[in-house]
Amino acid sequence: MAELSRPERLQVMLSEDELAAVDGWRFAQRMPSRAAAIRELLRRGLMTERIESAKDGQRSVRRAERRGHGFG
Numbered sequence: 001m002a003e004l005s006r007p008e009r010l011q012v013m014l015s016e017d018e019l020a021a022v023d024g025w026r027f028a029q030r031m032p033s034r035a036a037a038i039r040e041l042l043r044r045g046l047m048t049e050r051i052e053s054a055k056d057g058q059r060s061v062r063r064a065e066r067r068g069h070g071f072g
Contacts (some may be wrong), residue, residue: 012038 014022026037
C-alpha cells in the first residue's frame with residue numbers, strides 16, 4: 001500500500017447544519033471531496049487567526065513560526 005502524504009487521521013462530529021454548510025461551500029468552490037473542503041476551511045481559518053493575532057499584538061507571526069505553527 002502506498003504511503004499517505006497525510007498520515008494523521010482526524011474524526012470530527014458535525015451537526016446537520018454544519019455538514020450542510022461544509023457541503024454547500026464545497027460545491028460552490030468545486031472542491032473534490034468533503035475532506036479537501038474541510039482541510040481548506042481549516043487552513044483559511046488558521047491563516048485568519050494568525051493575521052488577527054498579529055494585528056492585535058497578541059503573538060507575532062514570526063514567533064508562531066519559530067514554535068512550529070506556521071500555517072502557510
